[in-house]
Amino acid sequence: MAERTVDVRGKACPQPIMETMRAVKAAAPGDIITVMATDEGFYNDIKAWCQKTGNELVKLEKRIDIYVAIIKKKEILK
Amino acid sequence: MTKNAIIMFSGDFDKAMAGMIIANGAAAMGNEVTVFFTFWGLNLLRKPGKVKVKKTTMDAMFGSMMPRGPEKAKLSKMTWATGQMKKTMKRKHVQEITELMTQAQAMGVKFIACTMSMDVMGIQKEELIDGLEFAGVATYIGTADESTITLFI
Numbered sequence: 001m002a003e004r005t006v007d008v009r010g011k012a013c014p015q016p017i018m019e020t021m022r023a024v025k026a027a028a029p030g031d032i033i034t035v036m037a038t039d040e041g042f043y044n045d046i047k048a049w050c051q052k053t054g055n056e057l058v059k060l061e062k063r064i065d066i067y068v069a070i071i072k073k074k075e076i077l078k
Numbered sequence: 079m080t081k082n083a084i085i086m087f088s089g090d091f092d093k094a095m096a097g098m099i100i101a102n103g104a105a106a107m108g109n110e111v112t113v114f115f116t117f118w119g120l121n122l123l124r125k126p127g128k129v130k131v132k133k134t135t136m137d138a139m140f141g142s143m144m145p146r147g148p149e150k151a152k153l154s155k156m157t158w159a160t161g162q163m164k165k166t167m168k169r170k171h172v173q174e175i176t177e178l179m180t181q182a183q184a185m186g187v188k189f190i191a192c193t194m195s196m197d198v199m200g201i202q203k204e205e206l207i208d209g210l211e212f213a214g215v216a217t218y219i220g221t222a223d224e225s226t227i228t229l230f231i
Contacts (some may be wrong), residue, residue: 021106
């Protein structure tokens with residue numbers, strides 16, 4: 001099981017979701033992907049993205065000025 | 079796979095931004111996305127430079143008055159502020175319109191140019207960017223019928 005980090009701090013919509021998608025796509029099932037973002041919309045977007053794509057949102061939290069999402073890849077993205 | 083169909087009717091900069099952000103986002107959600115470029119929206123598909131093709135005087139005149147490519151597009155409101163808006167967007171790390179379009183195509187978003195509009199506006203295939211498909215309303219309805227979301231922008 002590998003871990004990856006996606007740093008999209010400072011980047012505007014839709015980049016956080018695009019880059020998350022790329023990282024998850026490149027990962028193997030069961031891998032953990034940590035995403036760091038500052039875009040306000042990311043908090044809700046990542047929930048919607050995980051729900052839609054079937055990947056598990058293990059943790060989503062707002063730290064002082066960034067959002068951190070921990071995603072576990074469930075299955076291979078089509 | 080979930081399908082989405084977007085009609086890009088407008089060639090305005092702001093509307094093109096909205097259309098492309100939605101197209102990219104939908105592709106990232108795993109959807110199969112098709113964007114139909116018609117009427118003013120066709121200008122977004124034009125190559126930035128002048129392409130030598132045989133045209134009637136009217137077509138040539140029309141063509142020279144319309145923006146060549148997304149970089150030439152203007153805001154739908156406050157057109158005079160287009161340059162300022164672009165600078166602001168850059169400062170706030172928003173992707174540029176051309177980048178969004180290239181990224182969409184790279185993600186597998188299908189770009190379709192409406193052939194009837196091309197004919198009316200005197201725009202020829204050679205003047206448009208690569209990777210396009212050419213079709214008409216039946217193709218749009220065929221895709222839209224199977225789509226969960228369709229937008230007219």
